[in-house]
Amino acid sequence: MKVAIAFALWSVVIVSTSASQAAPAATAHEIDRDVWSVLIATVAADDIVGMGATYHPDAVLVSPTGTTAIKDTLARWGRDMVAAKARGDKATVEFRYSRRQDDATTAFEAGIFKYTVISKSGVSTPKFYPFEMLLGKTGGKWRVLMERQFAEVTQDAWDKLPK
16 A cells, blocks of 8 residues: 555656756747847847846746845946946847746746857957746736846856756
């Protein structure tokens, strides 16, 4: 009897783990449109207002050093954008995913983002950061509720994720 119960519990764990790694639901294209493509475009355009629109007003950034309200984070990122533009620097961001789980109104996505600064002289400096995002659909649009960024990793970790 104990073996049967243990096997049944193990089977649930295996099925749950497999399900979480399954292909994203049909709503993934909406998330790409409302969040990921907007983040890519707004980083390239130094558009902090557009970037801010991808976040819920009460969103939180979780980093290795603490938590911060997204409004404070966006203010800091905006100052960084202004300083970079004054130096003649540009930036790009790309995303690769290790997990995409979603349904009609909630989503959890994880992976690595590649943030590249291109100096005025044309030198590119990429950095790679693992991330997790919790998203919700409100008012017909997907918004970030929580963004968690981890410590920088190597390009090797980036290269291991599917394109």
